[in-house]
Amino acid sequence: MSARTVVSSASSSAPSPMELLRSRGYIALLVLGAVIGAPVAIVAYFYLEAVGRAQRFFLTDLPHDLGFAGTPVWWPIPMVAVGGLLVGLSLRYLPGTGGHNPADGFVAGPAVSARDLPGVAAASLATLAFGAVLGPEGPLVLIGSGLAVVIARLLKRDAPDKALVVVGASGSFAAISTLLISPLAGAFLLLEAAGVGAGMASVVLAPGLLAAGIGALIFVGLDHVTGFGTFSLAVPNIPTLGAPTVGQFGWAVAIGLAAGMLGTAIRRLAFQLQPYVSRRVLLATPLAGLVVGGLAALFAAVSDKGPEQVLFSGQDALAPLIRQAGTWSVGDLLLLVACKSLAYSLSLSSFRGGPTFPGMFIGAAAGVALSHLPGLPLTAAVGMGIGAMTVVMLGGLPLTAVLLTLLFLQADAINLISVVIVAVVVAWVTAARLSPWLRPRPGR
Structure with a gap:
């Protein structure tokens, strides 16, 4: 979801940031952002858990189940090739492009429609599960954005396009922030990727921060309920560093x-x-x-x-x-x-x-x-x-x-x-x- 699009859409309607902040519709967007944060975080949590389990299965469990004492040295060759075939099939036969081009770097691109979500999910799961060298953050942003728009349309079928842009950005925030340690890290990534600035940024993207905060709470709760563990990426017990020289x-x-x-x-x-x-x-x-x-x-x-x-x-x-x-x-x-x-x-x-x-x-x-x-x-x-x-x-x-x-x-x-x-x-x-x-x- 493009935060730049969010700002452009809001700017074209001319109201100042304070006018938007005081409007009744903005309060509704904040509430919707909080509501969306929970289901998006739940999907992100189980998406990451599914990726982790699939990686362990295809690299470790499957060769053991087939009778090997351990993972053969040659085992990754057919595994990643199978993943490549599944990615190719999803790109050829499923709607959309399967997500952003990762070689472009992290790009806050256009919204993902509900029609394109299966292609994003299929291509990314095949990529991540079978061993290709890419991460889950790009697909999470797209899946979070698409799910948020779907939920918003279910709750309010006549929701205006400008509101859906903000809602989609909120879904992206909630999904990526659950992975990148904190809501603030996700906010930095999406804001900088979109080149957002000026006073309008805080007003337009506050629903996303709220969704990210709710999503972080959901992640903690799911950890206690499922026992799967957390997805915190902080590195503990590193050697102490003195003052720089x-x-x-x-x-x-x-x-x-x-x-x-x-x-x-x-x-x-x-x-x-x-x-x-x-x-x-x-x-x-x-x-x-x-x-x-x-x-x-x-x-x-x-x-x-x-x-x-x-x-x-x-x-x-x-x-x-x-x-x-x-x-x-x-x-x-x-x-x-x-x-x-x-x-x-x-x-x-x-x-x-x-x-x-x-x-x-x-x-x-x-x-x-x-x-x-x-x-x-x-x-x-x-x-x-x-x-x-x-x-x-x-x-x-x-x-x-x-x-x-x-x-x-x-x-x-x-x-x-x-x-x-x-x-x-x-x-x-x-x-x-x-x-x-x-x-x-x-x-x-």
């Missing part, structure tokens, strides 16, 4: 430059492959899945780590990677960054999901590898790597990149903030300077 600021510049180049290369390859994928989607998506699975198998065969480090978005593997940094060799970390980056690029080109978490994981892995160098503590290296890669893979959004990094590493946020900001800004500017090279020229 001059050397760490130098490292922040270097990491920002490297992330700007690596992230741009990942997106460039995805954009180069997309024209071929779109012409032969039923062939290209399974083929991309085969290569992604092959990269995971290669990593598992060469290292002493599992293929899940390369597969999936990395959101569940991020905290263990940081906490168990001492068990990783530099060679394995560099191989992980290379394999995950290539698998990420292929997934961006062919599958449907969100671009945030794989970039964060790659940044963290690179940070752990760099922390073996002098003058670069582990926590600082990981924070700078996460922030710098996040801003590039989101297609900008520096405020969100800084906020997400500090929320993930919140135990040392105060000491991290200055060097993370430097790394994020340098990566953002580097990627902007490289942007003319990002997309291949037409006809090539």
Whole structure:
């Protein structure tokens, strides 16, 4: 759901923010936002639980059920290929486009109609469950938006289009905020993605914040009722970082430059492959899945780590990677960054999901590898790597990149903030300077 559209729609009707705030219709929107937050959060909760269970089943339980002592090294190859085939079938035969193009970064795009919801759900579940390297945040935004509009139409069939725009944005807020630790993190992401500003933003998007707050309460309640656990992404028990040093600021510049180049290369390859994928989607998506699975198998065969480090978005593997940094060799970390980056690029080109978490994981892995160098503590290296890669893979959004990094590493946020900001800004500017090279020229 586009928050920019929300603001444009509201601005075209001319009333000031205070006039909207005092109107009876605005109070109704606030109430509707609170009502919508609960069902959207429930759907988001069970969507994430279904993804987690499906990932465990296809990677761990299924090979055991088929008689294997463990997961064979080659197992990811057919699994991700099957996911690619299912994604291709959903893109070909279900209405809509299956969601946003993840290679574009995080984009607050147009609303999703009820007709398009099955395609978004099918393509994203096939992507996430079978191991493609994308996250759930993009589909959650679209599913939350579409569900909110459906609920609003059921409650009030003659609801005006402008109200439905705000309601859809509220659904997006509720869905994404349940994943990104807090309602404020979701607000930052959607506001910055849409380029919203001025006094109208607070008035128009307040129903979304209310929906997000209600959704967060629902998540806590469902955790107690179901016992499935929470989806908090904060990393506990990280090494303590002291005050930043001059050397760490130098490292922040270097990491920002490297992330700007690596992230741009990942997106460039995805954009180069997309024209071929779109012409032969039923062939290209399974083929991309085969290569992604092959990269995971290669990593598992060469290292002493599992293929899940390369597969999936990395959101569940991020905290263990940081906490168990001492068990990783530099060679394995560099191989992980290379394999995950290539698998990420292929997934961006062919599958449907969100671009945030794989970039964060790659940044963290690179940070752990760099922390073996002098003058670069582990926590600082990981924070700078996460922030710098996040801003590039989101297609900008520096405020969100800084906020997400500090929320993930919140135990040392105060000491991290200055060097993370430097790394994020340098990566953002580097990627902007490289942007003319990002997309291949037409006809090539």
